Amino acid sequence: MDGDFRADFVREPGKLRHHPALVLNADYRPLSYYPLSLWAWQDAVKAAWLDRVDIVAEYDEYVHSPSTRIRIPSVVVLKDFVRPQKRVAFTRFNLFLRDEFRCQYCGGRGDLTFDHVVPRARGGITSWENVVAACSPCNLKKGSRMLRRNRPVCPLCRSLRESDNVHFR
Ligand SMILES: [Zn+2]
Numbered sequence: 001m002d003g004d005f006r007a008d009f010v011r012e013p014g015k016l017r018h019h020p021a022l023v024l025n026a027d028y029r030p031l032s033y034y035p036l037s038l039w040a041w042q043d044a045v046k047a048a049w050l051d052r053v054d055i056v057a058e059y060d061e062y063v064h065s066p067s068t069r070i071r072i073p074s075v076v077v078l079k080d081f082v083r084p085q086k087r088v089a090f091t092r093f094n095l096f097l098r099d100e101f102r103c104q105y106c107g108g109r110g111d112l113t114f115d116h117v118v119p120r121a122r123g124g125i126t127s128w129e130n131v132v133a134a135c136s137p138c139n140l141k142k143g144s145r146m147l148r149r150n151r152p153v154c155p156l157c158r159s160l161r162e163s164d165n166v167h168f169r
Pocket of ligand 1: 103104105106107108119134136137138139
């Protein structure tokens with residue numbers, strides 16, 4: 001966490017049991033959404049110690065050093081505003097979110113996988129621009145099937161957030 005507040009978010013669900021801290025920007029919005037900006041408690045304690053964050057809320061548990069003990073922060077807010085991240089992490093969840101959890105060939109919602117629009121065998125790369133959500137049947141029989149929409153693109157964080165309401169019904 002030296003200088004870059006965005007690099008070290010907790011991504012493995014297992015670690016969420018161990019007192020992660022929600023990191024808010026100076027405007028009290030999460031620093032990032034996908035993944036949600038959660039620090040390991042060690043990073044939160046260190047940031048508080050370095051006076052980079054204010055502690056908004058705490059767990060009931062304490063951590064001890066030889067000379068002191070402090071309550072583990074559960075929510076911290078950055079003292080300095082960090083400009084929101086423009087690029088979205090290329091992850092399974094974010095890709096499905098961009099594609100609204102629908103197959104990009106038939107529009108179905110079942111059994112989603114990934115499909116390389118230009119197959120890897122023909123030099124297609126794994127990127128926002130060349131990977132779409134596809135149901136297994138479409139993926140298997142794709143051949144010359146056309147995408148329902150235009151070229152896939154790399155989304156902005158904001159565009160993923162704005163479409164939040166659409167997905168989880
Ligand atoms: Zn399909």
